[in-house]
Amino acid sequence: MLNSLLDQIKSIGDFRKIKKHQINILAEELRNFLIANVSKTGGHLASNLGVVELTLALHTIFDSPKDKIIWDVGHQSYIHKILTGRKDDFHTLRQYKGLSGFPKRLESDHDHFDTGHSSTSISAALGMACARDLNKEKHSVVAVIGDGALTGGMAFEALNHAGQSNKNITIILNDNEMSISENVGGVSNYLNKIRTTPLYYKFKGDMENLIVNIPAIGKSVYKTAEKAKDCIKYFFVPGVLFEELGFTYLGPIDGHNYAELCKVLESTKNISGPILLHVVTKKGKGYAVAENAPEKFHGIGPFNINTGELLSTNKNLSYSELVGNLLVEHAENNEKIVAITAAMPSGTGLVPFSKAFPNRFFDVGIAEQHAVTFAAGLAVAGYKPFFAVYSTFLSRAMGQVINDVCLQSLPVTFLIDRAGIVGNDGETHHGIMDISMLYPIPNLTILAPKDGNELREMMDFAVNLNGPVAIRYPRGNVHSLSSEFPKVSIESKKGEILYNTGKDALIIAVGHMNELALQVCERLKRENINVTLINPRFLKPLDSNLILENAIKCKKVYTIEDNYKYGGFGSQICSLLNEHNIFKEVNVFAFPDKFIEHGDVNLLYDVYGLTVDDIVTIISKDFDSNIINKIVFNR
């Protein structure tokens, strides 16, 4: 049905001849298809339900892939993918070797820019528009950006540039009043005001018709009115902010009215210079449970279509929830503790804090750079800021971490969530670079808890440390690892021995990777390979004495981390041994120098050789006397 409808619409050619009922049926088919598929695969549903008519109109009026459409964040590009030949593969969404949940140039000619991180679309689109003009090409360039993404500083940097560029570029602001949670900030308030203002572009058109049709004097009066347009603009145009930046502001228009969208999009082709078209949509449109719970259905796991309930309910505590609960506990006894999020209160577990301490909770919008320096400002004023942020999104603010927090050695704690492989979101979302990014920064303490208990200890440590701290922990449920060895206090800044049957192999595992490492140790024990396992706890400053005194005694050293090999923990161990003239073979189990694709977390660890079997196989071979003899013999 969907295919034939799509073909029918395409065959009509002229949008003005497409009947309203035909579009309504097609939109309904697309929504049903989305819901049916995402209920099985999981994914970003609410945002995509909200852009069905907008995407249909874009692909009616513009000629993709000649005309370029760039999707900001790109989590709302599923309809675009369905309309551009990927419907039959849609059941593979976000699965290993299947369709990505974000636009990917390698996936389709219709995907003109890989997105995933917010607020990049206007910059990319402007770059493409400038290239087009340099090449003397004629295609359209359109960026679709949400009201949440518009709170990202980079979007304003691009608006500032695009506004004075005189480039023909259309920015479509998809305004659904939502980020992941409710949108925040002055921009959001401004857009709220606009939504209740009469339609400027309609007003302007009506005004023109009225004046020019006044007999005899119409034309001259219109000229005067045209000159007086600025006063009309200030009085009427709702998008004066954008107009003053140099854009022709159009809207706000109903983002679910296909005919209206087509008419206005068509009209943009006759307007020179940068345009900002403000469309108002509803996140979750057409699926009641998603309309009523757009945050829940922003990113959702497989669910029951009839009830909207998740098919697998996870009753276990997640690291994000644990962090949020611990922060509330500390804030109850320390009024200087404040919590910051960049538009991800629920994802980072800060909702309980926001409810308990609304005056000490700050959602800054999708603005990680601002969040870090904002935290620094709070810190110099005597507060103890905790910024909870996904590892991948912290990469946005490395300059601020370095120069605004660590250089001044301010007591800001970075709660680095989603550290490690995150799974279905893929390349742009895995948190496997933070160790490499943070290691070189002076004054910064970097902690990696092996489980929930250690995370609690590290939060206590961070609260009492008068300096910058980064605590990294993975997506998912809290681990709980036992150790028969005496407790080592976290204040000692020491690592700990987690397992010790002898000195054949020294294994040093980062954070939650100790769960896997303990299984490796048990397997090696059955092969009579004696192992010492160290949990460093402090990635920086390293407990060098513990590592060196064990490395000297062991035959080979192995490190295990959920970070890139380059600049990661393993490379730190290599240089530590080297600096102390301990020339032992170090085998670094980490991620190779490539972007890690999307897929199930465990499958990705398997693909990249970070499973118990893989590691046991390699270590066993190293200690397999037959193999060692063979190697010696063959030399």
Ligand SMILES: Cc1ncc(C[n+]2csc(CCOP(=O)(O)OP(=O)(O)O)c2C)c(N)n1
């Ligand atoms: C730099 C960055 N920070 C945070 C996120 C997480 N994130 C993904 S979508 C989203 C909200 C986007 O809101 P909006 O642009 O309004 O799109 P909508 O979902 O409402 O369609 C956020 C915060 C991200 N992708 N990139």
Ligand SMILES: CC(=O)[C@@H](O)[C@H](O)COP(=O)(O)O
């Ligand atoms: C699109 C985006 O960036 C977020 O929605 C992200 O997918 C959330 O990730 P989690 O599902 O790990 O919270």
Ligand SMILES: [Mg+2]
């Ligand atoms: Mg939005």
